[in-house]
Amino acid sequence: MPDRQIPPPLSGASQLLRLAAIGGVVVVAAATFAYVGGWLDPQRLTPAKLVNVLEQNNGIHEGFRRNHSKGICVAGYFESSPEARQYSSAVVFSDARTPVVGRFALPAGNPYAPDSAVPIRSMALRFALSNGQQWRTGMNSMPVFPVATPQAFYDLQQASAPVGEGGKPDPEKMKAFFGSHPETGPFLAWIKTAKPSASYATETYNSINAFYFVDAGGQRRPVRWSMVAQNPASSADAPMADKNFLESELPQRIANGPLRWTLQVTLGEPGDPTDDASKAWPAERHSFSAGTLILESTQPQSTGECRDINYDPLVLPSGIQPSADPLLAARSAAYATSYQRRTAEEAAGKIGKESNP
Helix, strand or coil: CCCCCCCCCCCCHHHHHHHHHCCCCHHHHHHHHHHHHCCCCCCCCCHHHHHHHHHHHHCCCCCCCCCCCCEEEEEEEEEECHHHHHCCCCHHHCCCEEEEEEEEECCCCCCCCCCCCCCCCEEEEEEECCCCCEEEEEEECCCCCCCCCHHHHHHHHHHCCEECCCCEECHHHHHHHHHHCHHHHHHHHHHCCCCCCCCHHHCCEECCCCEEEECCCCCEEEEEEEEEECCCCCCCCCCCCCCCHHHHHHHHHHHCCCEEEEEEEEECCCCCCCCCCCCCCCCCCCEEEEEEEEEEEEEECCCCHHHHCCCCCCCCCCCEEECCCHHHHHHHHHHHHHHHHHHHHHHCCCCCCCCCC
16 A cells, blocks of 8 residues: 655745645645635635535545545556647656556546436546656536636535435525526536536546646746547447446447547637636637547556545646636645545545445
């Protein structure tokens, strides 16, 4: 079992930024960055409160992530293309090939939920760069996030809490929440027509949050990125009666050959929001291919390498920097809290033997 000892706190903001840049100690860096980012006002919201409300809505499933708890590990590599090199000095774009360990998952906190329960799928990746740095990113198949702030996300979780014997949200609370949060409009418009896909392989996954690419001269450009599927849908791709059809289908696909996604990067322009994940950028923004993700194998999440990876979006290499989006700090700190809880439970032997019974 890998050693998961939590290192002592960092001594200053400069060390934190340096640590984040080289992809260092994930848990402490995440929590400290969130504090510096200003969202951890103890009078309003903390990582523990955010994770607690997820547990209240989904139940406590010991040894599992508190969100995106049902998933499957994947592994492969990334092949870079030349165009990204003029915008970012990250070696992931200058090296020909970079190893990747990833995870596909459902965006929910119940590891036993049926795959058809939600229409959203997620992809998380860890790029192990040749200079020892790492790039970790978590992406979702939705085009925008429902809300813009951690507090609004917390309020959404409270409004959607299951009530009564049926375990459904109170429709009046949901109506009141959406009525007081007009920024949810684009997400609601998308979710009305979204349907659960029959394969992780056919989805496009979006960063949602904005970041910055930094070139060798120090110039920063706002970016968002997407992993665009190159894998065609099959006429047989339809959700199965098996509630775990996504986990069953992916190994069968990969057994027939590697799966591919294009890393499509979009450049923001002045005035484009970089701190609000609920707002899309104009469709005419310049985009380019930064390379190709090739996935070659799968593993169960209970035993695969992805199990012990915290896919913290603030673990970034030199050449990529976070934006001021407050959701990034919130995600980082909440992931750290979830990681600490589940690994402590695992160390105590409190984990199910089957990931998807």
